[in-house]
Amino acid sequence: MSFLHIQSYQQSTEESSHPLNSKLNFVNIQAIDLKPYKKKWRLLFNNVPSLKILESIYYDLQGQSIEDRETKEMIFLQCILLNMRAPLNLKLNEEQWIHVNELMPTHKTPFEWSQMCQQFLHQSAYNNPWSENEDKLLLDIILSFQRMKKGNKWSKIARELNERSLNKFIRTPKQCRERWGNKLDPSINRNEWTDLEDLNFLQLLLQHGRRWAELSIRLSPITNNKKRTEFSLKHRFKKLISSINSIESRSIHGTRYAISSDWNNKEINKLLCKISQLEMKTNQKEVENFYYHPLTKQIKFNDFNKLVIIKGSSKVELDLSILFNQTNSQLND
Template sequence: MSLLHIQSYQQSTDESSHPLNSKFNFLQIYAIDLKPYKKKWRLLFNSVPSLKSLESIYFDLQSQSTEERESKEIIFLQCILINMHAPLNLKLSEEQWIHISELMPTQKSQFEWSQICQQFVHQSAYNNPWSQNEDSQLLDIILCFQKMKKGNKWSKIARELNERCLNKCIRTPKQCRERWGNKLDPSINRDEWTDQEDLNFLQLLLQHGRRWAELSIRLSPITNNKKRTEFSLKHRFKKLISSTINIESKSIPGTKYPISSDWNNKEINKLLSKISQLEMKINLKQLDNFYYHPLFKQIKLNDFTKLVIIKGTSKVELDLSILFNSTNSELYV
C-alpha cells in the first residue's frame, strides 16, 4: 500500500468528497465517541480536527524538522488510531502497525510507532514492575551515554532499552528517567537520615516549598554530593511532619528564614515547630561534644572535629582539632 496521498484542497462545503476520505474515512471518525480514549490516552485535542486542519498538518509533517513536527505527528497518529478503532491498550497486530506506518506522512518503522504510542497512554495502562534484566540494561545504556558525553536523551535511551529487552511492555522515556532518578543512579544517598540533615532539609523546604527536584540538588553538598531522591524527600517530609505536634497560633512566629508562599499558616507552624525541636536537639549534642575538665584544665573535643560551612552549592570544612590542640598546649604552660 502506498503512502496516503492528499491532493490540493478545493473550497467545498462537502467534506465527504475530499480525497482523504478514500483512505481515512473522515465521516466515520467524526461519529466516534472520544470519551473512552480521553480516559485512557493523553489526547492532544478535545474534538477531532477538521479536514482542512489535518490536511495542513499532513503537509507540515513532510516539510518540518523533527523537533517542530513532534506534537503534530502525534495528533495525526491519534486520529489514525481512533479511526481504526484501535484497542485502548494499543495491542495491535504486526499488520496493523505496518498499515499505520504506511498511512503516516513521516517515515518510521512499526516498532517506532508503537513506542511513540506508549508515550500518550496513561501510566496505569502499561505500568508493570521492572525486571532485573531491564534495570541492568538501563544502567548500562545510561552509563555508556554518559561516558560518550551524549547526555541523558531519554527518548533514545528508551528506544535502545526496548530494542535490547524485546518486552511486551514498552518502556517510555518518562519511565526510564524516573527509574534512573529513583532507583539506579549511583549517586543516590541511601544513608540513614541525621538530625542535621533533617534540619537542613526542613529549612530549605520552608524557604522553597515542595520543589523536590530543586531540594535534592540543594541538599547534596551537605552529604558529599550524594542525592536524596524526590520520593525519599516526600516520604521524609511526611514522616517528620506527622510526628510533630501542631502549635496553633493566630500569628506566625518570627523566623530568620524566608517562607515560601506555598505553605498555609498551619503548615508553617508545624514546620517551624519541628525545626525548633531539631535545633534544640542538635545544640544539646554540640554542648556535650565540647567540655572543660576542671582537674586537668583541659578542653576536650569528642567525635565531631570539623565545622562545616555551606554557602550556595559549595561546602567548606574547618578542622577544629588544630584550634583545640593549640589551646590545650597553652593551658599546660
C-alpha cells in the same frame, strides 16, 4: 522468514483480482498510514506485507504443522484489523469479532481472537514493576550515553530500551528518568538520615517549597554530594511533620527564615516547630561532643590514679603515675 522488515509491494492488475482479495482488500491496506498504529500497536512489520507474502502465510496457516505458526497468525490478524479500520484501542463489537473469525484461515473462537489482539496493544507500564533485566538494560544504556557524552536524552534512551527489551509494554521517557533518579543513579544517598541533615532539609524546604528536584541538589553538598531521591525527600517530609501535633506548633511565632508561598499557616507552624526542635537537638549534641563542662563531672580521677576523660559516648583513661614518673626522672636528670 523474518517479518520485521517486510517491504511494501506494488500490485499489478492481475494481483488486484487475486482470490485472497475476497478476504482482504489489499489495495485498501496498502493505502493505510501505519504511523498512528505503530504508536498504539506492536506491529510485527514496518511496512504492509506484499500480497505474495500474505498468500504464502495464508496457505501455510491452513497446513497441519508449520514453524512460527503463532507469529504468522498474528501478522495475518493484524492485516485483517487494518483492513477493517479497527479502532486503535481494538474494542470491537461481537459482530466484528465474528467477522474476524470468518476471515482468518485458522480456527479459534471470536473471544480467543479478541484475547490475542490484546498482545498488540502497548500496555501501560505504570502498573508493571521494573524487572531486574530492565534495570540492567536501562543502566547500560544510560552509562553508554554518558561515556559517549550524549547526555541524558530520555526520549532516545526510552526508545532504545523499548527496542532491546522483550517486554510487551513500553516505558516512557518520564519513567526512564524517574527510574534512574530514584533507583539506579550511583550517586543516590542511601545512608540513614542525621539530625543535622533533617534540619538543613526542613530549612531549605521552608524557604523553597516543594521543589523536590531542586532540594535534592541543594542538600547534596551537606552529604558529600550524595543525592537524596525526590521520593525519599517526600517520604522524609511526611515522616518529620507527622510527628508534630497541633498543640506543639501553636507555640511557634515568627521566624528568621524566608518562607515559600507554597505553605499555609498550619504547615508553616509545623515546619518551624520541627526546625526549632532539631536546632536544640543538634546544638546539644555539639556541646556534648566538643565542649567540657566541669559541673557535669566528665573529668575525674579513679581509684587507680588514672584520669578518665569522657567525650560523648567514648571514654579515654590516662595513667597519671606514668606521667609523674617520667616528669620526676626528667627533673633528676
